[in-house]
Amino acid sequence: MNIQRGLALVVSNNRYQHCNPLPSCEKDGADIEKSLRSLGFDVISAQDFMRQDLFNVIGQFLDASDSYSTILLFYSGHGVQIDGENYIVPIDCNPIDNKTIMINTGLVPIHVITEYMNVNPQKTNIVILDACRTSPTFTKDIMQGGLAEIKSGQGTFVSFATAPNRVAIGSSLSSENSVFTGCLLKHIEKPNVKIEDLFKLVRNDVIVQSGGTQNPWESTSLIEDFYFNIMSQDRISEHIYKTIRNRGVASDLIHLSDYYQHTISDIYRIYHKQKSEKPGGIHFSNTAELEAYILHQILELGFEYKYYRWIYKDMPVAMGEFYHDPQVIALEPLPGASINVSFELNEADVSENGCVISGRTNLPTNTQLMIKLQNSNLQYSAQSKAHVQSGIFNSEQFTMNKAPLPSGDYKILISTPIASVQPKEVQLHVGVKGCNLMGPYVSTNIIDGKTVEFQKVITIKFEK
Amino acid sequence: MNKNEIEQEIYREMAEKLKEIAKMPFDKGLPFLQREAWRLADKYDTDGGNVFNILMTYMNKEKKQ
Numbered sequence: 153m154n155i156q157r158g159l160a161l162v163v164s165n166n167r168y169q170h171c172n173p174l175p176s177c178e179k180d181g182a183d184i185e186k187s188l189r190s191l192g193f194d195v196i197s198a199q200d201f202m203r204q205d206l207f208n209v210i211g212q213f214l215d216a217s218d219s220y221s222t223i224l225l226f227y228s229g230h231g232v233q234i235d236g237e238n239y240i241v242p243i244d245c246n247p248i249d250n251k252t253i254m255i256n257t258g259l260v261p262i263h264v265i266t267e268y269m270n271v272n273p274q275k276t277n278i279v280i281l282d283a284c285r286t287s288p289t290f291t292k293d294i295m296q297g298g299l300a301e302i303k304s305g306q307g308t309f310v311s312f313a314t315a316p317n318r319v320a321i322g323s324s325l326s327s328e329n330s331v332f333t334g335c336l337l338k339h340i341e342k343p344n345v346k347i348e349d350l351f352k353l354v355r356n357d358v359i360v361q362s363g364g365t366q367n368p369w370e371s372t373s374l375i376e377d378f379y380f381n382i383m384s385q386d387r388i389s390e391h392i393y394k395t396i397r398n399r400g401v402a403s404d405l406i407h408l409s410d411y412y413q414h415t416i417s418d419i420y421r422i423y424h425k426q427k428s429e430k431p432g433g434i435h436f437s438n439t440a441e442l443e444a445y446i447l448h449q450i451l452e453l454g455f456e457y458k459y460y461r462w463i464y465k466d467m468p469v470a471m472g473e474f475y476h477d478p479q480v481i482a483l484e485p486l487p488g489a490s491i492n493v494s495f496e497l498n499e500a501d502v503s504e505n506g507c508v509i510s511g512r513t514n515l516p517t518n519t520q521l522m523i524k525l526q527n528s529n530l531q532y533s534a535q536s537k538a539h540v541q542s543g544i545f546n547s548e549q550f551t552m553n554k555a556p557l558p559s560g561d562y563k564i565l566i567s568t569p570i571a572s573v574q575p576k577e578v579q580l581h582v583g584v585k586g587c588n589l590m591g592p593y594v595s596t597n598i599i600d601g602k603t604v605e606f607q608k609v610i611t612i613k614f615e616k
Numbered sequence: 617m618n619k620n621e622i623e624q625e626i627y628r629e630m631a632e633k634l635k636e637i638a639k640m641p642f643d644k645g646l647p648f649l650q651r652e653a654w655r656l657a658d659k660y661d662t663d664g665g666n667v668f669n670i671l672m673t674y675m676n677k678e679k680k681q
Contacts, residue, residue: 432666
């Protein structure tokens with residue numbers, strides 16, 4: 153057997169002489185060939201071949217197939233079915249009314265290859281047909297739109313771009329792939345995905361992209377599992393580590409999650425495990441601590457936990473499970489950045505002009521404060537805005553009907569608005585949703601985050 | 617080189633650079649230190665953060681001795 157993964161025949165027809173061209177087929181063939189080569193296949197390529205040339209290349213392919221354990225046919229171009237038999241349409245095919253002459257002079261039957269596959273069930277035989285397209289000149293009575301179902305023999309996997317007797321969507325641009333091949337190319341290199349699962353991924357994408365009008369179809373009788381790309385866990389871990397190490401942005405994590413079919417949290421766990429095994433790696437002895445660290449990192453990358461689901465830029469993502477509740481951990485202070493909020497009130501400055509409340513706090517400069525002064529006996533309640541400047545804050549003058557405040561006990565209530573409305577420089581210190589704030593004066597709300605509330609009763613004495 | 621030898625080598629190279637960085641103003645020294653950490657990380661197939669960890673760990677060890 154050949155040491156390569158397999159032998160592939162990639163046939164793509166675009167420049168038809170007697171019917172409409174299929175511009176995307178050329179790119180389909182070239183891209184599939186490139187992809188198969190990178191996956192370790194030997195490829196025989198046949199682009200825009202006439203009928204006789206196509207028979208010759210199929211002959212070469214079948215001769216060479218004896219020394220490979222996996223053989224694959226990919227066809228992109230016009231395909232037709234006549235009396236339940238499928239045919240490749242070569243570029244020199246000139247449609248005529250007589251089906252016997254048409255079959256014997258213009259078309260290439262696919263069973264030339266599938267018969268070889270049927271008598272070699274010990275091999276992994278794969279047929280991928282992106283060919284179920286209609287053509288204006290192929291609307292004569294002898295032919296039907298789409299391809300007929302191929303009953304696969306033992307050890308054979310047959311994939312159609314669409315359901316039997318239905319037509320598939322191509323692209324009129326030579327710079328684009330057809331819908332089916334485009335989706336196949338997106339998934340074919342995903343590691344350790346069984347061929348059956350791979351084509352399920354392709355089907356899901358094609359159904360979405362075609363608005364449900366195209367439904368890829370498979371028929372399989374494979375005896376053993378087949379993977380286009382086999383990667384060891386070590387290689388996967390190293391690739392994940394290298395990708396995140398070099399850029400480490402949210403879009404990379406989303407891409408890696410899609411490529412390796414792992415959740416984003418698992419991708420980050422793999423990255424961290426790989427990083428900790430490198431020289432100087434940091435090991436967490438406590439799982440809860442490690443999980444908290446990972447969750448903080450995920451939140452710092454811009455992923456958000458909203459309405460009990462994870463999103464990134466308003467798109468839902470497959471995040472997976474965490475050891476901690478994201479809503480709670482999101483409000484925990486970042487290591488070394490916590491602010492244990494303290495207040496120290498000065499004696500009230502009472503004069504004929506009113507009363508000024510001032511004091512000291514360790515909140516960052518420019519933090520907005522709301523100072524409220526209340527006296528229930530006098531039914532007095534007033535509030536003033538204040539800004540922290542180098543740890544000091546001062547209220548505006550509190551008065552009662554523009555007259556000095558009467559003597560008595562007053563309750564002072566100092567609070568901050570939610571962190572998101574504070575100035576940017578304050579947000580940098582107090583963190584997202586005020587997560588860095590700590591202490592007895594901090595109240596926590598899962599939706600709004602942390603805010604500060606300080607209360608004290610003071611006695612105001614006004615003497616003329 | 618095994619892991620331990622790599623760590624020692626990273627620390628030796630980093631300690632040399634620290635002598636240069638010590639003479640720089642902080643705003644120039646910090647990015648220089650970061651660049652140096654990533655250069656060594658690339659050289660020894662590890663991570664910039666891990667290089668800092670090696671530096672801190674070995675400096676603490678020396679201090680204790």
